[in-house]
Amino acid sequence: MSDRALTFAAKLKALFTQRRADTAFDEEMTTHLEMLAEKYEREGMSHKEAARAARRQFGNTTLLKQRQRESRTTMFFTNVWRDVRYGARQLAKTPVFTIVCVLTLALGVGANTAVFSVMHAVLMKMLPVQDASHVFYLHTTGWPDGGSQTGDSNTSFSYTIYRQLRDQSGLQEVMAFIPMSFSGKAPVRVGGVPEEAAGDMVSGNYFHGLGVGTELGRGFVQKDEEDHTPVTVISERFWSTHYARSRDVVGKTLFIKSVPFTIVGVAAKGFEGTEGRLPLDFWIPLQSRPEFNAWGNPAEYGMYLTKLNFWCMKLMVRTAPGVSQQQALARAQTVFDQAAYAGVRPKRAGDETYKISFMDAKQFDTQDDSFARMLKTLMVMVVLVLLIAMSNVVMLLMARNSSRQREFSVRLALGAGRREIARQLLTESLLLVTLGGATAWVLALGATRALGTWSKIQSNLQPDGTVLLLTLGVLFLLALVFGLAPLRAAMSSGPEMVLRSSATVSQSSFQKVRAGNAIIVAQIAMCVVLLVGAGLLQGTLRNLLNTPLGQKPQGLLVFGVHPQHAHTKDESIAFFVALQQRLRTIPGVESVSLVSNRPGSGWSNNNAGILVDGHKPNGIEPDQAEFRGNIVGADYFRTMGVQVLQGRDFSDADTASAPKSLIVNETFAKKYLGSLNAVGHVLTDPKGTDPSLIIGVVKDHKYTSITEEAKPMIWTAFAQGGPQNELNVEIRVTGDPMAMLPTVRKVIAQIDPDMPLLDPTTQSAVFEESISQQALFARLAGCFGILAVVLIATGLYGTLAYRVSRRSAEIGVRMALGAQRSQVVWMVLRGSLLLCAAGVVLGIPLAIAAGRGLESSLYGMKALDAASYAFAVVGVAIVALLASAIPAGRAASVNPTRALRLE
Known part of the structure; x- marks a missing residue:
């Protein structure tokens, strides 16, 4: 065993035997004192004089006990335990301060842990397989x-x-x-x-x-x-x-x-x-x-x-x-x-x-980096929140420790070293971070689960060992920062501080406000960046939700059906025709249709190669004529609420034995026929075979998602196409579509008890899910912006309230010399607004850079959107005013006589 291990083992052993050692040392000193007293009594002194002479010769017993304890190997553990108990008492004496710090840490660290956990699972986490x-x-x-x-x-x-x-x-x-x-x-x-x-x-x-x-x-x-x-x-x-x-x-x-x-x-x-x-x-x-x-x-x-x-x-x-x-x-x-x-x-x-x-072999095998890009952006935003939270706690600790300068001066005057003061501050910081970290971990578990639900990721995203190590690393760093940041201010004055008046102490503390001002300015700048980003993303979400779909998804129930016993084309056609007719008979059902790719689900059939009436489509080479296709049933466009511009919708007459027909959208008609007059034209493949008659032209509408641009589209009747063993049923109902679901289940069970409804939902929900990532991104950005505002408000309020309390004497003198209450209020508000202005000036360029980084995630918004920047600036100004109002009111209500008497 190494020397270090032996030493550590000895310290642990001594830790549990220290009381016995203290008792033995006390008994030894008592024996020496008694022996010296007996010696002086034999020399002719009285009992009382002999005892006094023995104590005088032996020396300071308290100092000897302290030196003996310091020489013991367990002193480190004793000091740490003493610092922990003292730190716990200090935190318990200021419950509001402790709660605010713990919650601030929990919000900052918990949000970071949750976002990193999702990002780690999506971008870095490997499959749980061997090697x-x-x-x-x-x-x-x-x-x-x-x-x-x-x-x-x-x-x-x-x-x-x-x-x-x-x-x-x-x-x-x-x-x-x-x-x-x-x-x-x-x-x-x-x-x-x-x-x-x-x-x-x-x-x-x-x-x-x-x-x-x-x-x-x-x-x-x-x-x-x-x-x-x-x-x-x-x-x-x-x-x-x-x-x-x-x-x-x-x-x-x-x-x-x-x-x-x-x-x-x-x-x-x-x-x-x-x-x-x-x-x-x-x-x-x-x-x-x-x-x-x-x-x-x-x-x-x-x-x-x-x-x-x-x-x-x-x-x-x-x-x-x-x-x-x-x-x-x-x-x-x-x-x-x-x-x-x-x-x-x-x-x-x-x-x-x-x-x-x-x-x-990562847990997520995908080359679509859009979600990864969103996660990285969210990680940057949540790190800004953490920095704001950290700076808030640092300011609170500096303010708290500044009010404890007299305590530190007394301890220095009584012989405490600066190392002991530093150890005490680090211990209190560690206690604070431990409480905040435990709360943050609980918050992170719930937030990660919510993030997985919102982002439609059903795989396990809960924090693992890597995320735990990161969180512990962040907490350790925070403990150091919180312990060391206020150290200089806490020990800036020596033992002589105890002899000074509180006014002198306050005057010396004014010299340290610059550091606090710099922190506030940095906080406001980060808040501006977060608010601008949140404004841009909220505008994007608003534009997405207000995008015209060209159809009426409200009132539509949609679900998939996979017949178990229809294996041939004829069997599947007969099944779906019978299903559609049976669902039409349900009371409250307005219309029923079928569709291969559910609108808004992201799936599409991409095709290329057509002739129009045996010729090139509007001068375009046949192989270059690209379009999307979908297979639908009778009454599809009426059911979906899509306007038919020319011709007619599909009907029950469009059977396998009827002439093949199709319907195109207006983009297809304009691009490949040159006008909307497309009804009656015949489309074939590039070889001139498989002719189909255009029977209708419909208005452009969204197909794969809300964000897609209009593209040429062709719809064909499912009975005239290839075999289909799974189709989606669209049912338009009066009232709430989901209320019809139990009745539909009963009907399906009567047809085939082994056939479940596949992913039943509303058509509106399908389109909303197509922008779920953008919605998640915008809502989280909004949450982080609100969180930053709350942290800024609490930090600014706490700092100003502390400064007002420390400047009570100065304010009393000003008012005694004739200062008006409005002047005192303006003095406090002016300082707050100046800090706010400095933060805005610093934050605007950073926000512009952040906005340009978000451009690829915006929809219908510009990176330099004036409304978003105005929202951020006005929002920060309002927060600064509200946070300053109460401290300013307290400053104006200071009683000059009482303030001067306290000094």
């Missing part, structure tokens, strides 16, 4: 002509590519997974009530390759993939919510799309799938049944196992030990170059070469 540094997502820059994919163009691969990478690339493991549908969910049934649950089809090596264990049972094996075995592994959360963590869950049956699957295992706690899209409830091996085609696509489009050009699988890889990432990627690229052209024409000279890349 995650060797696991990667596979991305690609594109796919050859003739291939089809799901919309996730950067992360989709064909089954052929998966097999060849697995067998030939030399990678240790290649894992595949496919979402059950575009929403990621599928109909399941545990008991008698159907519901929807999130799941993936995965390769047989999925759990083994990722290094994910199980709580119960087993994961999958390669034979499960090859035989397409109907087995499933459920998540630990699904096990808890649906099976009450029963140990006999293995072997039970879970119905997925009405097909029985045997539960063979429960995944390890904390693992809920990859990509961070949403926490998964179950996994099944790759299936060959038609109802389990990739992403829920109808089997008539081609099964992913046999359609070589269907890019639908997401892949992950684990590199072999001793093989670098670059080496593994080079080997995989060689295999990919060959496998990518399976099912399409061979690569020709001059064709683009598509590259694959490895992306770190």
Whole structure:
């Protein structure tokens, strides 16, 4: 054992035996005094004189006891414990000061912890898998002509590519997974009530390759993939919510799309799938049944196992030990170059070469940096809030310790060293930060959960070890700052301060107001930046909410339907036609229609290549004619509240046997036909086949989201298109749409008791969700702005109130010499407004720079929006006036006679 360890062990041992040592030392001194007294008595002194002479010769017993204690190794612990008790008493004596400091710290640190926790989970947190540094997502820059994919163009691969990478690339493991549908969910049934649950089809090596264990049972094996075995592994959360963590869950049956699957295992706690899209409830091996085609696509489009050009699988890889990432990627690229052209024409000279890349196995695999950019901006804003909170507490501590200068002077006069004073201040700071940190952590847990809900992130975002370490680091830094910042002011005067009058003390404290003024100015500047940012983002949100949609989403109930027993095109058409007719009969239903991509959900069918009446569309090359498409049912535009400008809406007569018809929007008509007179024209593919008659032109309206610009659109009747095994139902009702939901559920249960409603909600909520990130961003920015204003107000009020109380004598003299109350009030207000003006002058340039950084997040707003800057300046001025009003009133009410008498 080292010398340091031995010394520390000795200190700990002595700590628990110090009382015994004190008693033994007292007894030893008493014995020496008695022996000296007996000696003097033998020399002829009286008993009283002998005792006095013995004490005089022996020396100061109190000083000897103190020196003996100081020489003991436990003195450090004793002093610390004494400082802790004294600091606790000091905080308890000033409960208002303590509560304000603790709440200020909790708000500043708690908000930072919550935002950093979300940012860490989204941007940095790795998957909870074994040796995650060797696991990667596979991305690609594109796919050859003739291939089809799901919309996730950067992360989709064909089954052929998966097999060849697995067998030939030399990678240790290649894992595949496919979402059950575009929403990621599928109909399941545990008991008698159907519901929807999130799941993936995965390769047989999925759990083994990722290094994910199980709580119960087993994961999958390669034979499960090859035989397409109907087995499933459920998540630990699904096990808890649906099976009450029963140990006999293995072997039970879970119905997925009405097909029985045997539960063979429960995944390890904390693992809920990859990509961070949403926490998964179950996994099944790759299936060959038609109802389990990739992403829920109808089997008539081609099964992913046999359609070589269907890019639908997401892949992950684990590199072999001793093989670098670059080496593994080079080997995989060689295999990919060959496998990518399976099912399409061979690569020709001059064709683009598509590259694959490895992306770190983070919890969220996304290349959309909009949310990441928002989080980083929020982190900057919340750091400003923390700085304002810190400066508030520093000012409060400086003011409090300035009023304790006489106490510090007395301690210095009695022999205390500056080191002891510094240790006492640091101990009090540590107590304050500990209380604030504990409150902040509780606040951060709730705030993180709320942030996850508001941002529609359902994965685990709760603070982990990394976030805890960051929080502890911030708290340690705050303890140092709070302990050292007021130290100089606390010890600026020596022991002679005790002899001075309070007026002299106050006069000396005036020399230190410059530091407080600088802090206030910096606070106001940061507050201006936050208020300008909040104003710009609130204006953006207001513009988004007031954007004309070109339709009437109010009064619309929408939900998805996936028929379990309709496998062919004719069966699905018959099912949806019967469903639409049955829903029309419900009392209170005005109209019913169907739609493939739910408006406002972000999904769209992008297409290119048309001829108009056999000719180029308005002089544009046919292959360059791009447009979006959607598949809808009868009465769609009437149900959605979209104005038909020409022609008619779809009707029940637009069946599979009727001539093919379509409807276009006004942008399509103007761009490709040159005018709104589009009815009667015929559209074909670039080869002149598959003709469709334009039967109507509708007004432009929002399709994917509120923020989209108008683009050419085509709508086709679902009965005249390809097979559809999942459609969304739009129901216009009188009154509250959600009140109709129980009745609709009963009707659906009568049609098929195993068919749940998929994501039922209102159409208004769908559009609102399309701007959920912008709304979250704006509302949080507004919260941070309000928080900054509150902190500024409390800090300014506390500082001015303290200064007024310290200047009571000066104000009394002024009033005794004839100063009017209005002059005293203006003296206080003028100082506050001057600080406010200085903060605004400093904050405006910073706000301009911040506004330019926010430009990419604004909608219908300019970075130099005058209203936002005026709002910030006026807001800060009002806060300064309100915070100064009470101290100014107190200053004006000072009694000159009483103030001078106190001095």
